[in-house]
Amino acid sequence: MAEQDSGGGHGAEAGTRAEAVAEDTVMRDLLRLPVGERISLSSYDTSASSGDATDPRNKTDGREAVARMARPLADLQERLWAAGTAGDRRRVLLVLQGMDTSGKGGTVKHVVGLFNPVGCRVRPFGAPTREELEHDFLRRVEKRLPHHGELGIFDRSHYEDVLIGRVRALAPREEIESRYGRINAFEQSLADDGVTLVKCFLHLSYEEQRRRLLRRLADPRKHWKFSPADIDERALWPAYQEAYETVFERCATDAAPWYLIPADRKWYRNWAISRLLLEHLKSMDPRYPRPDFDVEECRARLQAQG
Amino acid sequence: MAEQDSGGGHGAEAGTRAEAVAEDTVMRDLLRLPVGERISLSSYDTSASSGDATDPRNKTDGREAVARMARPLADLQERLWAAGTAGDRRRVLLVLQGMDTSGKGGTVKHVVGLFNPVGCRVRPFGAPTREELEHDFLRRVEKRLPHHGELGIFDRSHYEDVLIGRVRALAPREEIESRYGRINAFEQSLADDGVTLVKCFLHLSYEEQRRRLLRRLADPRKHWKFSPADIDERALWPAYQEAYETVFERCATDAAPWYLIPADRKWYRNWAISRLLLEHLKSMDPRYPRPDFDVEECRARLQAQG
Numbered sequence: 001m002a003e004q005d006s007g008g009g010h011g012a013e014a015g016t017r018a019e020a021v022a023e024d025t026v027m028r029d030l031l032r033l034p035v036g037e038r039i040s041l042s043s044y045d046t047s048a049s050s051g052d053a054t055d056p057r058n059k060t061d062g063r064e065a066v067a068r069m070a071r072p073l074a075d076l077q078e079r080l081w082a083a084g085t086a087g088d089r090r091r092v093l094l095v096l097q098g099m100d101t102s103g104k105g106g107t108v109k110h111v112v113g114l115f116n117p118v119g120c121r122v123r124p125f126g127a128p129t130r131e132e133l134e135h136d137f138l139r140r141v142e143k144r145l146p147h148h149g150e151l152g153i154f155d156r157s158h159y160e161d162v163l164i165g166r167v168r169a170l171a172p173r174e175e176i177e178s179r180y181g182r183i184n185a186f187e188q189s190l191a192d193d194g195v196t197l198v199k200c201f202l203h204l205s206y207e208e209q210r211r212r213l214l215r216r217l218a219d220p221r222k223h224w225k226f227s228p229a230d231i232d233e234r235a236l237w238p239a240y241q242e243a244y245e246t247v248f249e250r251c252a253t254d255a256a257p258w259y260l261i262p263a264d265r266k267w268y269r270n271w272a273i274s275r276l277l278l279e280h281l282k283s284m285d286p287r288y289p290r291p292d293f294d295v296e297e298c299r300a301r302l303q304a305q306g
Numbered sequence: 307m308a309e310q311d312s313g314g315g316h317g318a319e320a321g322t323r324a325e326a327v328a329e330d331t332v333m334r335d336l337l338r339l340p341v342g343e344r345i346s347l348s349s350y351d352t353s354a355s356s357g358d359a360t361d362p363r364n365k366t367d368g369r370e371a372v373a374r375m376a377r378p379l380a381d382l383q384e385r386l387w388a389a390g391t392a393g394d395r396r397r398v399l400l401v402l403q404g405m406d407t408s409g410k411g412g413t414v415k416h417v418v419g420l421f422n423p424v425g426c427r428v429r430p431f432g433a434p435t436r437e438e439l440e441h442d443f444l445r446r447v448e449k450r451l452p453h454h455g456e457l458g459i460f461d462r463s464h465y466e467d468v469l470i471g472r473v474r475a476l477a478p479r480e481e482i483e484s485r486y487g488r489i490n491a492f493e494q495s496l497a498d499d500g501v502t503l504v505k506c507f508l509h510l511s512y513e514e515q516r517r518r519l520l521r522r523l524a525d526p527r528k529h530w531k532f533s534p535a536d537i538d539e540r541a542l543w544p545a546y547q548e549a550y551e552t553v554f555e556r557c558a559t560d561a562a563p564w565y566l567i568p569a570d571r572k573w574y575r576n577w578a579i580s581r582l583l584l585e586h587l588k589s590m591d592p593r594y595p596r597p598d599f600d601v602e603e604c605r606a607r608l609q610a611q612g
Contacts, residue, residue: 082527082530086530105424108423109423112423117415117418117426118418118461122424155424213608214605214609220597221594223594223595223597223601224388224392224597226597226604227599228607231604231607231611234608234611288529290529291526291529293532295529298532298537302523302537305516305541
């Protein structure tokens with residue numbers, strides 16, 4: 001993980017800005033998967049750290065580091081939102097993918113929970129409805145995109161159509177094969193339209209998944225999260241890992257990179273994703289809009305009103 | 307929370323329960339406006355406390371009290387959400403109304419921010435679009451209701467159609483007059499369908515509004531929240547207060563009461579609304595669903611899988 005360096009640095013901006021931006025791409029550089037390469041997931045440690053000096057060392061460190069990010073994250077989100085009210089079309093789309101129990105829901109709770117809910121659009125993707133199945137697989141995604149100034153969060157996404165879709169052969173092979181390219185074209189069009197895509201794969205070990213499923217079974221307050229179907233899916237683990245590797249080979253692009261998040265340790269996962277979002281928001285550098293009214297005149301009118 | 311006998315036992319209703327529920331209606335009883343009565347808003351103090359012994363005394367107290375509610379609120383929300391996955395149709399709809407700067411946005415940030423974002427559906431209501439104007443005024447509201455298990459939040463609402471709608475005569479008088487009854491019928495149908503309505507009026511003083519508007523003008527990071535139109539609306543303050551009084555007289559019902567929140571002090575507003583939500587969620591008493599699968603069999607299958 002440490003020597004990952006993948007993907008190459010998002011070219012140098014000019015002047016003093018370049019340095020600030022460089023500092024703000026540490027995790028992006030370390031966690032980003034290479035573009036157009038076949039990787040082997042088994043060679044990535046599910047409980048690794050990124051290896052960067054800023055990495056928290058333990059749960060306490062990690063939680064404190066996340067808490068320290070809450071304020072800057074919320075401030076940047078407010079600026080993004082404010083800019084959105086004045087014509088800035090930019091927004092962020094966080095895509096969360098991973099096996100059952102890998103922590104997609106936990107990320108929403110602990111990381112997305114740091115933001116102002118008014119600007120967050122959380123969209124879980126379950127099995128498509130009969131009506132959705134009648135349309136192109138990207139149609140239901142288009143309807144749930146974040147609006148300008150928002151942080152959109154997909155808990156699962158259009159990638160399910162080349163994951164469970166592939167593993168369970170839910171569509172003809174040629175149809176599945178055609179989807180990778182269509183996803184890339186779709187994501188490129190989003191990027192061109194001001195969407196910053198942050199696609200995170202929560203990389204969990206087979207053994208840790210078992211522990212988490214057993215923990216769900218042991219706790220009546222967690223039974224509702226469990227389904228016997230989870231065991232059937234788990235039986236297909238190698239096929240899913242292979243389907244993910246194919247996704248990373250074909251759909252990690254410069255416009256929409258994939259990030260691999262070691263997910264066996266929840267606090268590390270929360271920290272890494274918070275950092276990733278912080279780095280992206282910082283380099284987007286959203287600005288409060290200038291007033292389109294005369295501030296002094298308004299002040300005078302207000303004071304005259306009594 | 308510990309003795310909650312989570313998930314399983316749906317028993318132990320009567321007796322001890324009655325007391326707990328009584329304790330949990332303190333703020334509901336103190337802040338609820340009377341049904342079917344004309345009140346005079348000027349007789350309600352905008353910086354009052356409810357007078358209950360549990361009231362926080364100052365900002366520090368208030369913030370700590372809100373922080374202490376975070377956990378029980380999130381726990382109850384999770385139970386509501388879990389129940390929703392198993393057929394429980396109940397949900398909560400928090401309606402926020404109040405003059406500009408009264409703190410609707412601040413409530414979303416500081417109170418709704420305590421909940422898991424996955425179960426929150428924040429819906430701001432701006433001026434209706436041309437398309438929305440072609441339909442009944444309740445149509446756009448119906449589309450934005452919370453789903454089962456969710457906490458819905460309306461930042462402004464259908465009440466705007468009898469507030470600015472009345473003050474600015476945006477529709478014929480008879481149309482406006484007819485809306486109060488239609489709102490009551492609509493809210494009754496929501497209540498019958500499992501929606502717990504918590505309608506909060508953030509009661510701000512004229513003087514405090516001026517201070518807040520001036521503060522927005524003084525801070526470039528807040529200019530985007532300001533519009534010169536706010537000054538025009540402020541000039542109509544007495545007409546708005548009268549329109550609110552009419553709302554409370556006609557639309558405070560047993561099925562959907564109105565709560566008056568003294569809003570000059572932000573920390574008190576946050577505390578009071580958090581308490582109100584806590585009381586409502588506690589008396590809804592949502593339960594984790596029982597598993598519809600054989601826990602022991604699933605455990606055995608998982609362990610056999612290795």
